[in-house]
Amino acid sequence: MTAADENHQNLLVNLSTARKIQNATDFHEALQIVVHEVTKKSEEVYGEAWVIPENAKKPTFLSSGNYDEVRQKQFLNNNTLIPPHYREKFACQVWKSKETQRKSGISTDSAAKTAGSKDVKFDKAIGIPVLAQDRVTAIICFYLTENFNQINLIRFEEMLAAITTNLENSFLQRLSDDALKKSQDKYRLLFDEDLSAIFIASPDGRVIDCNPAYIQLFGFNSREKALDSSFNDRFTNNMHKVFFWEILKRNGTIAGHEMSALKTDGQTIYITLKIVAHYNEKGRLKEVVGYIQDITYRKSIEVALRKSDERYESLIETTNDWIWEINEQYRFTYSSFKIQTILGYDPQKIIGRSLFSLMAPNEGKKVKRTFNELFEAQKSSVNIEHTCLTVDGKDVILDTSGIALYDNNGIFHGYRGITRDITERKVSEMKVAQLNEELEHKVIERTKMLQVANKELEAFSYSVSHDLRAPLRSIDGFSQALIEDYNKLLDDTAKNYLDRVRSAAQRMSTLIDDMIKLSKVTRSSMTKKKVNLSSIAESVATFLKEDEPGRNVEFVIEKKMTTTGDEALLKVVMQNLMENAWKFTSQKTEARIEIGSDIIRGVRAYYVRDNGAGFNMDYAKKMYAPFQRLHKEKEFPGTGIGLSTVQRIIHRHLGRIWAEGKVNEGAVFYFTIQSEMNTR
C-alpha cells in the first residue's frame, strides 16, 4: 500500500467514521463506533474506550474492539495479552495528563507481561483523551503490535487525532444533547401528564410515541395498541389525510387546525391539531409531533349554540311580537325588526333611546312605575297593557311582558321584553263590548216592551173574560126573560129565534173561555220535570168513559211512557188530543183509541191514534190555527181552539206536532218533546 493509498484509506475511514459518529444515538455509542471502526481495519490494533462519569475516581471500561474476535475475547476475559490493570493504569494516565500518551516497549515491560502473549506481541500504546469543556470525559486507547511500523504510526496518530476532534465536536453536541435528554425527561413527565393528547409519528403515519391522553382520547385499549396504530387511521376524510402530509412534506405548518377525527370505535370527535414537524439534514420529513385538543364538547356547544341562535333568530324574525332589551336607564340595547312594523321605527336607530320616549308622557310614567315595581318587588315578570306612539304619532295598544335582567353577579342591568300589537284585538273587543251593551240595552228594552205587552194582554184577557161575558149574560138572560114573560105573545118561530140568540151567546162564552185558556198556555211559566204520560192518559180515559158511559170505546195505552216537561201543560195536550179522538170516534160502533210512542227519525214521538172520522190530509196544516175546524159544528161540536192550544204547548217544549189521517179511516196525532229537555 502506498502512502497516498494509505492517506486515502485513512480519509475514507475518517469520512465513514465521522458519519457514523454523527448518526450515533449517544456519546457511548459514538465511542464504541470509533473503537470499532479503527480496529476493524487491521489485526495489528486493539482498541478500547473508557469513560469518566462525573465525580468518578477512575475511568470505567466501556468497550473494546479488535479485528479478531478471538483475540478480543482474550483481551477481555483471559487477560492473556495485556492485563486489565495495566490498561486501566494507562487510561488513568491519559485521564490525569489530559494529553495524548504514548508508550512503547510494552512487550518487554514486565508489568505487562503475561503468560499467553507469545504469538502476538503488543508493543506500543497510544491513549487519547476526549475532552469536553476542558474535562476528560472519555479515553480511547489503542495497543499496536510490533508489526506496526513507524510511518504507519504517524498516519495512525493523525487519523486518531482527526477522529477524536470529530468525536469531541460531536461530543460537545452530545453533551448538550445530554442536557437536552435531562430536560427531555422532564418533558417526558409533562408529556405523560399533559391533558392534551400528544403523539409522535413517522412520515408514514406510524405512531412512534404518544401520551396517555392520546390513548384515552382515541379509545385505545393499551399503549401498545396505540403504538401499533397509524395516525392516518384517525382521519375521517381521505382528502384531509392527503393534504395533511402534503403540507408537512412541503415544510408547511399545521397549527390550531380544526378537524374531525375517528376514534377506534368509529365515533367521530372534533379536535384542534398542531403539528411540529422535524426534518433531517436533507430537508426530508423525519417525524411529526402532534398536539391534539379535544374540542368535541366545545364543538357540540358551538353547534347547539348556533342552532339555538338560529332558532331564536328565526323565531324573532317570524314572530309578530317585538322583542327588545333596555338597560337600567330604560334605554334600548336591542330591538328586533318588528318595531318597524308595529311603530314604524328603524330598529337600529332606536338603540340608545329611552323606552318611554315612544310613549305619551303620562303613559310613560305609568309604565315606568310598573317596571320599577317589577324590579323593587323582585317579581320575575310583568305583563301590562299600554299604548305607544308610532312614528306618525298614532296610538297603538300594546301588550308587553317584561323580565328584569341580572348579570352573573346578580346585579340588575335592565329589562327584556316582548311586545305585541293588540290594537286590532282591542278595537274589536271594544266593538264587541259595545255591541253587547247595545244588545243588552235592546234586550232590556224589548223585555220591557214585552212585559208591557204581556201586562196589556193580561189586562185585555181579564177584561175579555169579564166584560164580554156580562153582555152575553144579558143577551141570554133577557132572551130567556122574553120567552118566559111573553110566552103567549110569541109564536114558535120567534121562540126559535130567541133560542138561537141564546145558544149563540152561550157558544160565544165558550169561545171566550177557550181563548183565555189558549193565551194562558202561551204565557204561563213552565216547570220542567219527569212526567208520566201513561198515567195522564189513563186518567183522561177514565174521565171520558165516566162522562159518557154509553159509548163503547177501547183504549190501548202504552205502559210507563214518560217524558220531561211541564206536567200541567202536557196534561192539557193529552186531554185535548184524547177528547178529539173520543169526539171523532162518536159515530163508530167499535171505537178504538191508542196512546203510545215510536221512534221516528231518531226521536221519540208520542201519538194518539183513533179509528174515527179522520180528515183530509190536504187540510192537515190548517187544523192548528185557532177557530179552524175541518168538520161541521153539528157533526162534531167544538171551538177549534184545542189543537192550536196543543201546538203551542208542544212548541213551548221545543217539540213538533203533526198528524196523519184519511177521511173515515181515522187519524193519528204525533208529537215530540225536544230531547234536550228529556236529558234535563
Next chain:
Amino acid sequence: MPDKDKSILLIEDNADDELLTLRALKKLKYSRIIVIRSGPEAIDYLFCDQNNNLSYNRQAQAVKKPHIVLLDLNLPAIDGLTILKKIRSDKRTKNIPVIVLTSSGEEKDIEESYRYGANSYIRKPVDFLEFEKTASLIGEYWLRLNIGHSQTGY
C-alpha cells in the same frame, strides 16, 4: 124568620146583571134584597160612616146587617175585594157570609177572594137557566141550610 124574609145585600154595578139577579131571586120568592151599585156606597151602607149624607142613609140603618152579601168583584172606585176586606176586618160585619158572584174565572181572583175571607166563589153562568139554578142553590144553602153567625148575633 122564614128563609124567604132573610135580607140579601147585592153589591152589583151592572144594571143588566142586577135585573137578572133580582129576577132570579124574586122568582125564588126572596123579597128582601138590598142593591148597592158601587164600592163607596157599599162601605157607606155597611159601616154608616159619619159625614155621609147619602139619601138612603136612614133606611139603611135598619137593614144594614144583611144575612148574606152577594158581592161582585169588578166595581167602580172601590173594588169587591176591598169591600170584602173591610167586611172581614169590622167586628160588626165580620161574620156575615159573603158569596163572591162574578164574571171572572181568573185563578187570581178566586185565590184572593178566599184569602180575604169569602165564604164562596161563584162564577155567573151566561146561560140564564143555569144562573137561576145557581141563585136557587145559593139561597137554598146560605139562607136555609147554613146556620149563620148573624142569626144569633144580630
